[in-house]
Amino acid sequence: MTSLMPRSLILPDVVRLLEGWPFGDRHAVRIEDYREDGKYVLRAELPGMVPEKDIHIQVHGNELAIAAERAEEKHEKAHSELFYGKFARTVRLPAGTVPDEISATYDAGILEVVVPVKPETDTRQIEVSVTR
Structure with a gap:
């Protein structure tokens, strides 16, 4: 029997359904991140929000929430x-931030x-001394 739904669409739907489970009403924020020109850039999908x-964005030590x-x-x-x-995501910041x-x-x-x-x-090179 042939399925009417392409297989490529099934897996993302399953992942999306499980994003908040088993943690209640919290949903994961979809993100992408990259380094460019001496900066760490994190982009998150948050449509329909009034920023x-x-x-809310907080930094706790080396984590961005x-x-x-x-x-x-x-x-x-x-x-x-x-x-x-509620939507939430925490990422570890790279060293040197x-x-x-x-x-x-926030745009679009x-x-x-x-x-x-x-x-x-x-x-820097560390010289090793020899003891005899």
Whole structure:
């Protein structure tokens, strides 16, 4: 028997259904990150948010935590695939980050957090002395 749904679509749907499980009403934030021009950049999908009220970013030591909450709109729905409730994600920052200079922008449903990273210090050769 042939399935009407392409297999490539089945796995992402299963993953999406399990994102908050077994941790209750928390959903994972989908992210991408990269290093560029001496900066660590983290981008997160958070559509439909009011950044000043719904999104909270904190740094704890070498971890960056993003939390957000989207309140469910009250009206009769025939169908909904939107996630409501709390969204959270924590990532480990790379060595050399400068937490006091972190900045964040929100545009078209994408949160972008930019973390400056100090260049790694030069390596130096350590001479080994011989004792006899």
